[in-house]
Each structure stands twice: as C-alpha cells, then as structure tokens.
Amino acid sequence: MKISVIGTGYVGLVTGSCLAEVGNNVLCLDLDAAKIEALNASSITIFEPGLQELVRTNVAAGRLHFTTSVQEAVAFGQIQFIAVGTPPDEDGSADMQYVLAAARSIGLHMVEEKLVVNKSTVPVGTAERVRAAIAEELATRDVQLTWHVASNPEFLKEGAAVEDFMRPDRIVIGTDSDFATDLLRELYVPFQRNHERLVVMDIASAELTKYAANAMLATRISFMNELANLAEKLGADIEQVRRGIGSDQRIGYHFLYAGTGYGGSCFPKDVQALQRTAQQVGVPLRVLEAVEATNNAQKLVLVEKLVARFGENLRGKRFAMWGLAFKPNTDDMRAAPSRAIMERLWALGATVQAYDPVAMDEARRLYGDRADLQLVNSPMDALKGADALLIVTEWKPFKSPDFALMKQLLNQPVVFDGRNLYDPARVRAAGLEYFSVGRADA
Ligand SMILES: NC(=O)C1=CN([C@@H]2O[C@H](COP(=O)(O)OP(=O)(O)OC[C@H]3O[C@@H](n4cnc5c(N)ncnc54)[C@H](O)[C@@H]3O)[C@@H](O)[C@H]2O)C=CC1
Numbered sequence: 497m498k499i500s501v502i503g504t505g506y507v508g509l510v511t512g513s514c515l516a517e518v519g520n521n522v523l524c525l526d527l528d529a530a531k532i533e534a535l536n537a538s539s540i541t542i543f544e545p546g547l548q549e550l551v552r553t554n555v556a557a558g559r560l561h562f563t564t565s566v567q568e569a570v571a572f573g574q575i576q577f578i579a580v581g582t583p584p585d586e587d588g589s590a591d592m593q594y595v596l597a598a599a600r601s602i603g604l605h606m607v608e609e610k611l612v613v614n615k616s617t618v619p620v621g622t623a624e625r626v627r628a629a630i631a632e633e634l635a636t637r638d639v640q641l642t643w644h645v646a647s648n649p650e651f652l653k654e655g656a657a658v659e660d661f662m663r664p665d666r667i668v669i670g671t672d673s674d675f676a677t678d679l680l681r682e683l684y685v686p687f688q689r690n691h692e693r694l695v696v697m698d699i700a701s702a703e704l705t706k707y708a709a710n711a712m713l714a715t716r717i718s719f720m721n722e723l724a725n726l727a728e729k730l731g732a733d734i735e736q737v738r739r740g741i742g743s744d745q746r747i748g749y750h751f752l753y754a755g756t757g758y759g760g761s762c763f764p765k766d767v768q769a770l771q772r773t774a775q776q777v778g779v780p781l782r783v784l785e786a787v788e789a790t791n792n793a794q795k796l797v798l799v800e801k802l803v804a805r806f807g808e809n810l811r812g813k814r815f816a817m818w819g820l821a822f823k824p825n826t827d828d829m830r831a832a833p834s835r836a837i838m839e840r841l842w843a844l845g846a847t848v849q850a851y852d853p854v855a856m857d858e859a860r861r862l863y864g865d866r867a868d869l870q871l872v873n874s875p876m877d878a879l880k881g882a883d884a885l886l887i888v889t890e891w892k893p894f895k896s897p898d899f900a901l902m903k904q905l906l907n908q909p910v911v912f913d914g915r916n917l918y919d920p921a922r923v924r925a926a927g928l929e930y931f932s933v934g935r936a937d938a
C-alpha cells in the first residue's frame with residue numbers, strides 16, 4: 497500500500513518506519529527541513545531503541561522516503577496519516593493548529609480519493625474539524641472529490657515505541673464508512689496475525705478512548721503516589737503494598753510504581769486537555785483534577801525530603817542527580833520530574849551535578865551553560881564531592897551500584913531515591929542515609 501505520514505516525531509516516524517517494515521511504500525513529510533535532511537541520510541534526531549536501524553534498513557530497501565514537499569506527500573499515499581503535535585494551549589486544551597494545518601494542506605493538494613487518518617491525540621470532534629478544513633480547501637479550488645476521515649489513536653510508549661507499534665495490545669479504529677474500515681483492516685493485517693487486535697468503533701469514541709487510556713494510567717500513578725505518602729507516615733512500605741494489590745487480577749501489576757510523579761509529553765498534557773474538554777460541556781472531572789494536583793506536588797517530593805534533611809538554604813550545597821530523562825530509554829525531558837527538581841534546587845541556591853545515559857545533550861539544549869548545572873560523564877563522577885545523591889530516573893545501570901564506593905565518593909553519605917530502586921536495609925548497611933518514596937526514611 498502507498499502511505500503518507502504527516503509529521504516525523506515519535507509517532508509519525510515510528511508509524512512510517514513500522515508500516516514500511518511490513519512491506520508498505522511510505523513517504524513521510526515534515527516541515528522541519530533539518531529533520532528531513534537528517535532522515536534522508538538515515539539519521540534520526542531522537543533516541544528511541546531500534547528506530548535508527550529500522551529507518552536505515554527501510555530507506556535502503558527503497559520502501560521509506562522523506563520529503564518537505566506537502567504536494568508530493570499528498571499525491572503519494574492513498575492513506576494520509578496525520579501525526580503532528582497537539583501541545584497544550586495556554587488554558588491546557590489541546591492546540592489544534594498543527595492538525596488543522598495538516599488537514600488544510602491535504603485539502604489544498606488532493607486530486608483523488610484519499611483516506612485521511614488522524615493519529616495525533618485530539619479532542620472529540622476533531623475528525624469533524626479536519627473534514628471541514630479539507631472541505632473548505634476543496635471548495636476554494638472548486639474541486640469535487642470523495643474522501644474519508646478516520647481516527648486511529650496511537651498507544652505507543654517512548655523508549656519502547658517500535659516494540660509497541662509492532663506488537664500492539666490493540667489497534668483502535670474510529671470510522672464512519674466501510675471504505676475506511678476495510679482499508680485500515682487491510683493495512684493492519686500484518687500486526688494481528690496472532691490474534692484479533694482491531695477494535696472498531698465510531699470516531700468520537702475512538703478519540704475519547706485515547707484520552708481515557710492515558711487518564712486511567714495517570715490516575716493509577718497519582719493514586720499510588722498518594723498512598724505512598726500515606727504509607728510512609730504509617731510505617732508501611734508501598735513496595736509491599738504494590739505487590740499485595742497487583743496480585744489481584746482486577747488491578748494488575750502495571751503502572752503501580754510510586755515515584756517522583758509522571759512526566760513526558762503526554763500524560764500531563766492529556767490529563768489537562770481532557771479536563772478542558774469536559775469543562776466545555778459542563779461535566780466536572782473531579783478525579784482528574786486531583787490526579788493532576790497530586791502529580792504536581794509529587795514532582796517535588798524528593799526536594800521536600802532534602803529540605804527537611806539539609807534546611808531551606810542550600811547555598812554552597814552540591815547535589816548529584818542520576819537521571820534527567822522523564823523515563824528510561826529515552827532522551828525526552830518534556831515535563832520531566834528532573835526539571836522541576838533541578839529548578840527548585842537552583843532556586844534554593846544549590847548546584848546540581850547530573851548524569852543521564854542519553855539525555856545530556858537535551859539538558860544542554862534546554863539549559864545551556866549555567867554555573868549551577870554540571871553535566872558529568874558517569875554516575876560515579878556525579879557523586880564526587882556531592883552532599884547527597886538524588887535518583888530521578890530508573891535507568892538500568894543505576895540499579896546495582898557499588899554502595900561502598902558511593903559512600904566514599906559522596907561528601908555526605910545521603911541518598912534520596914525517587915524510584916525505590918534499592919532494598920533500604922542493604923543501603924543502610926553500607927553506611928548510607930537512605931530516603932525513598934513510601935517507605936520509612938532513616
Ligand atoms: N510521543 C509519544 O510517545 C506519543 C504521542 N502521541 C500523540 O501523537 C502526536 C504527535 O506526538 P509526537 O510524535 O510526540 O510529536 P513531535 O512533536 O515529536 O513531532 C511532531 C512533528 O510534526 C511536525 N509537524 C508539525 N506540523 C506539521 C505539518 N503541518 N506538516 C508536516 N509536519 C508537521 C513537526 O515538525 C514535528 O517534527 C501528539 O498528538 C501526541 O499526543 C500519541 C502516542 C504516543
């Protein structure tokens with residue numbers, strides 16, 4: 497099948513590459529010329545496991561192409577995927593300008609029947625707005641055509657994006673025409689050989705399903721974070737509680753990890769956008785208000801512990817930080833807890849010595865050169881002369897450190913573990929003071 501993908505970010509590039517991998521002929525469009533230039537040389541600008549290789553092999557096989565030409569992209573694919581950003585607007589609602597611009601560019605150049613599929617995360621009603629934008633452009637050109645609009649939200653996770661796309665739990669399709677359903681069913685055949693994964697529904701339900709999934713996952717995390725804060729005060733251990741409730745199949749083990757709050761480009765913005773949508777139709781979403789408030793507070797839970805230990809004035813203090821990315825296996829720092837933590841520590845006068853396996857360039861890009869941020873080359877370098885260590889992202893290499901060396905390198909042997917990576921007794925036996933989330937501090 498010939499497919500165009502508009503937008504080559506995490507979702508667009510993974511979608512395009514994976515669809516090419518199963519034999520389709522794919523053309524990806526982006527307005528960012530530097531990105532397209534890099535992609536044409538098979539080089540990707542984000543860190544995403546497996547993606548570089550997938551791009552390289554499919555470009556070499558002649559199935560994956562990149563362009564900045566809107567006209568070329570619209571002419572190419574029978575299916576036109578829209579996979580552009582939907583960042584938060586000033587009031588937290590989803591900013592639709594990129595999706596609608598993509599829709600307009602399709603309307604501007606379309607000369608034959610197309611299926612336009614929206615993969616971006618968008619509020620209910622967006623398919624109608626996309627349809628109207630295309631219709632307007634066609635009317636301006638005085639062109640009569642048949643075309644279809646469908647919704648196909650994406651559920652991939654950064655850091656496991658290729659794997660998630662290739663082996664999805666489900667593929668949600670929102671359509672209002674047999675043409676769209678049949679074409680998308682055919683497209684996704686290679687992804688559901690093992691069992692039926694396609695969930696076909698109306699367009700509004702598909703659009704809402706995406707927000708519902710992210711809101712549910714965010715709710716689980718905030719619930720566990722609140723419970724962790726309670727467990728700590730009651731002398732209980734949230735890690736044991738997690739295992740205790742996760743074993744109930746109705747609850748399950750996933751997404752029950754307490755920590756420093758959820759970050760990333762999606763949960764924070766999608767929880768907010770769903771609330772704005774609900775406000776517009778007069779339906780209060782009280783649970784989600786609490787989810788968001790809890791998360792904002794949780795991002796600073798390590799700083800609170802640190803201030804309780806070292807006092808409010810951190811001038812002259814130096815803290816090691818392990819992990820800058822919002823989660824492991826990505827260099828993405830959008831809404832990362834590390835940012836809220838560093839910014840607060842800086843405001844209190846401290847210096848941060850940070851290490852992350854892949855997000856150092858991103859930190860440099862975001863913060864530039866500043867005296868109170870030192871980016872170092874290894875986890876152990878970060879410890880040297882620091883008054884405490886803060887663990888913010890649960891990268892694998894942080895999971896089994898040499899605690900004796902840690903104690904030796906730190907100026908003061910204090911660890912604030914925002915991901916509950918260690919057995920508290922083991923860390924304390926090595927002579928370190930250990931603070932974690934939802935377990936008794938000492
Ligand atoms: N990042 C993720 O893990 C996931 C994101 N989503 C959703 O997918 C959508 C895209 O997210 P990301 O891929 O993270 O965004 P991104 O910000 O990484 O990439 C978007 C790309 O679209 C390009 N673009 C913008 N307007 C364009 C236009 N008119 N024509 C061509 N290119 C254009 C930008 O230059 C950029 O390269 C969002 O709605 C997001 O909520 C859904 C599931 C997972």
Ligand SMILES: O=C(O)[C@H]1O[C@H](OP(=O)(O)OP(=O)(O)OC[C@H]2O[C@@H](n3ccc(=O)[nH]c3=O)[C@H](O)[C@@H]2O)[C@H](O)[C@@H](O)[C@@H]1O
Pocket residue numbers: 617650651652653654655710713717750751752753754755756757758759760761762763822823
């Ligand atoms: O819409 C999206 O963009 C995507 O958002 C999330 O994916 P992502 O943000 O990439 O990463 P997650 O693994 O969900 O982690 C999000 C945040 O929650 C935190 N988290 C996750 C799980 C957990 O138990 N506890 C916890 O604090 C992570 O540290 C991270 O900061 C969803 O998991 C994807 O299904 C969805 O497609």
